[in-house]
Amino acid sequence: xxxxxxxxxxxxxxxxxxxxxxxxxxxxxxxxxxxxxxxxxxxxxxxxxxxxxxxxxxxxxxxxxxxxxxxxxxxxxxxxxxxxxxxxxxxxxxxxxxxxxxxxxxxxxxxxxxxxxxxxxxxxxxxxxxxxxxxxxxxxxxxxxxxxxxxxx
Amino acid sequence: xxxxxxxxxxxxxxxxxxxxxxxxxxxxxxxxxxxxxxxxxxxxxxxxxxxxxxxxxxxxxxxxxxxxxxxxxxxxxxxxxxxxxxxxxxxxxxxxxxxxxxxxxxxxxxxxxxxxxxxxxxxxxxxxxxxxxxxxxxxxxxxxxxxxxxxxxxxxxxxxxxxxxxxxxxxxxxxxxxxxxxxxxxxxxxxxxxxxxxxxxxxxxxxxxxxxxxxxxxxxxxxxxxxxxxxxxxxxxxxxxxxxxxxxxxxxxxxxxxxxxxxxxxxxxxxxxxxxxxxxxxxxxxxxxxxxxxxx
Numbered sequence: 001x002x003x004x005x006x007x008x009x010x011x012x013x014x015x016x017x018x019x020x021x022x023x024x025x026x027x028x029x030x031x032x033x034x035x036x037x038x039x040x041x042x043x044x045x046x047x048x049x050x051x052x053x054x055x056x057x058x059x060x061x062x063x064x065x066x067x068x069x070x071x072x073x074x075x076x077x078x079x080x081x082x083x084x085x086x087x088x089x090x091x092x093x094x095x096x097x098x099x100x101x102x103x104x105x106x107x108x109x110x111x112x113x114x115x116x117x118x119x120x121x122x123x124x125x126x127x128x129x130x131x132x133x134x135x136x137x138x139x140x141x142x143x144x145x146x147x148x149x150x151x152x153x
Numbered sequence: 154x155x156x157x158x159x160x161x162x163x164x165x166x167x168x169x170x171x172x173x174x175x176x177x178x179x180x181x182x183x184x185x186x187x188x189x190x191x192x193x194x195x196x197x198x199x200x201x202x203x204x205x206x207x208x209x210x211x212x213x214x215x216x217x218x219x220x221x222x223x224x225x226x227x228x229x230x231x232x233x234x235x236x237x238x239x240x241x242x243x244x245x246x247x248x249x250x251x252x253x254x255x256x257x258x259x260x261x262x263x264x265x266x267x268x269x270x271x272x273x274x275x276x277x278x279x280x281x282x283x284x285x286x287x288x289x290x291x292x293x294x295x296x297x298x299x300x301x302x303x304x305x306x307x308x309x310x311x312x313x314x315x316x317x318x319x320x321x322x323x324x325x326x327x328x329x330x331x332x333x334x335x336x337x338x339x340x341x342x343x344x345x346x347x348x349x350x351x352x353x354x355x356x357x358x359x360x361x362x363x364x365x366x367x368x369x370x371x372x373x374x375x376x377x378x379x380x381x382x383x384x385x386x387x388x389x390x391x392x393x394x395x396x397x398x399x400x401x402x403x404x405x406x407x408x409x410x411x412x413x414x415x416x417x418x419x420x421x422x423x424x425x426x427x428x429x430x431x432x433x434x435x436x437x438x439x440x441x442x443x444x445x446x447x448x449x
Contacts, residue, residue, distance in 0.1 A: 033303060035278045039254070039319065040305045045286075046293045047305040062297055088226055117190070119230050145229035148298050152291075 003059045004029060004051060010110035011123075012074030012103050021048075028053040031064075063145060066112060066120045074103035075111040077130075077139060084115040088146040093124065093139035105130040111139060121145050157341040160334075164430075167382065167411060174335045174431035178215040179206060179238040180222055181264075183299055185271050187232040196227060206433075208406035211271075212241045214433070231299035236264045237336070239406070239429050239437035243327060243376040244268040246403050246441050252277040253322040258311035258363055261288030263295035265327055270301040278303050280317065284310040311359045320368040328356045330377035330384050333436035349381035356388055364396055367444065373398070376439040380430070382414045385438040389426055390419040392442065400425045401441040410440065 001019050008015040021037055023030045025044070032040060032048035040047045052061040070076070079087060083097025099116065103109075109126045122144030128136050154162075161171040180203070182192050193203050193213065200219030206212040215222045222228065223235050244265050247255075250273045257266045260281035269279050279301075283289055286308045296304055309316070311326070331349045334340040356377070363373055375392075377384050389410065392398045400422045410426030412419045426440035 031302070032305075033278075035254075036303065036305055039278055039280070041307075041317070043307065045289050045306040045308050046296065049300070049302045050293065050297050064297060064300055064302075067300065084226060088229060115226060119226075121226065121230075145226070145298075148229050148294060149224060151294055 003054055004065070007052070007059050007061055007065070008069055008072065011069055011072075011112060013069050013072035015068065015072060022051070023047065027055070061123075061143070063120070063122075066123060066143075069112060070114070070118070070120050073112050075109055076102040076114055077111050078114045078116065078118070079121070081116060084121060087113055087141060088121055088144045090141060090144060090146055092127075092137040092141050095128075095130065095136060095138045098130070098138070101130050110142075113139065113144070122147075155341075156345065159346075160341060160344075164380065166415060169430050176237050176239075176335045176431070176435035177433050178222060179236060179241070180213050180215060180233045181209070181236040181241050181268060182211040182213070182233045183231055183267065183271050184211055185274055186230070186300060190232060192227065192232055196222075196225070199225060201225065206238045209238060209241050210245065212236075212238050214238065229298065234264055234267055234295070234299065236268065237435055239434035240264065240327075240378070241268065242405050242407075242427075242437070243325060243374045243439050244272055246374050246405060246439065247272075247323045247325075247372055250277070250323060254319065254368070255279045255323040255325070256314065256319075256321040256363070256366060257281045257325045257327075258314055258359060259283060259327055259329055260306070261285060261292045263292035265325060266292065266304055267295055267299045267301055269325065270299070270303055273303060275301065275303045278305065280304075280319065280321070281306045282309045282311055282314060284308070312362050314362050315365040317366070319366060320371075321366050322368050322371050324363045324367055324371065324373045326359060326363055326373060326375045328352075328359050328375065328377055328384075330356070330379040331381055332378055333380050333431060335431035336378065336435040346381075349379065349383045352379070353383040353388055356384055357391060360388070360392055361396060364398070364444075369444075371443070372401075373442040374439065375442060376437065378435055378437050380436040380438075382411060385428065386411045386414055386419055386423050386426060387417075389423050389440055389442075393420045393422060397445045398442045399445040401443055403427060403439070403441050405439070407437070407439065410438075
């Protein structure tokens with residue numbers, strides 16, 4: 001739970017999940033509904049909503065967790081269609097591709113990356129001033145939904 | 154006689170004249186995630202050509218498209234799944250899925266698990282089993298991509314499902330099978346009748362085990378993508394005669410199940426099964442079973 005809270009706080013978000021419904025197994029976190037909690041045995045492979053894993057002391061979020069943060073997070077950038085496509089191909093974001101910014105514009109802050117429909121494509125870290133950095137990378141891609149395709153390779 | 158001639162001859166004996174067929178790529182809209190997003194229009198706007206599959210509520214065939222349907226943002230966001238059209242049928246045959254405890258006994262790679270969860274609106278619970286641990290990674294990826302929150306996955310052989318000590322209201326048995334030529338170009342070179350017979354035995358074992366886990370008033374949907382009657386009608390005839398199961402009428406795409414196979418007369422109720430010969434879809438077989446309440 002601490003790992004989840006720390007991760008969420010990077011975005012200026014406070015996540016409140018019932019700790020009784022969060023299950024850790026092999027350093028992977030799952031959020032179960034009450035029915036699943038009663039029914040799931042300890043030897044499951046996965047259960048409920050996968051939230052993320054800790055590897056070598058680093059927390060790697062799932063897209064389920066990022067989705068949960070969309071309504072909570074202060075830090076968000078909304079991309080235009082072309083930039084959104086480039087982002088899910090693993091590219092960083094240039095200032096010109098950003099339609100809207102919410103929350104922190106501070107260099108080094110984590111930000112969720114959304115498409116024009118408000119759907120979460122992943123997250124990144126702000127690398128330059130969002131106010132004045134025309135033509136430069138301003139959000140470094142850390143994780144994007146294209147990861148689902150890369151995992152299959 | 155070549156393997157191809159052997160099987161083509163068998164299909165002729167079953168009343169179907171062989172013709173080359175290839176299953177068209179199809180998608181299924183995940184209604185839970187895509188609600189009010191007008192997804193077909195959104196996909197058309199990015200160059201994915203869709204044609205509604207007339208026998209499916211949420212299924213579309215993919216026409217010639219500018220982009221791959223398996224690599225759009227909408228796919229990666231879990232708004233739809235790539236799922237062969239006939240394979241979308243089994244999960245839709247259950248009644249009243251919401252809030253139920255459901256078993257998907259041979260679940261990987263997870264297309265039908267996601268579909269079940271979608272039809273349940275992420276309520277109740279889906280227990281997904283697969284014997285092959287390597288395939289569970291693909292299954293878990295599907296569940297994450299589609300934001301499934303009501304499933305628990307075990308690395309367990311369907312023939313050991315009763316070890317979970319659970320009773321299920323609905324059981325999907327999309328059992329391992331021999332496949333068919335419409336989804337595998339080399340099918341005729343790969344398969345023999347012995348494969349079908351071996352699979353048929355495995356399928357009977359899975360069906361017998363599933364019955365132990367079925368709750369009162371529960372439903373089983375059995376499906377294969379095999380055209381071989383050993384894995385289809387003959388197994389259902391066996392289930393009716395040996396497992397005290399009855400075949401329910403279903404209203405879905407497909408022809409009546411065969412009630413006479415290579416001169417052998419089967420229980421008349423086997424015609425309630427649905428057999429789909431390949432055309433726009435792959436070859437498929439599906440039926441719904443319940444426990445018999447009155448002895449014949």
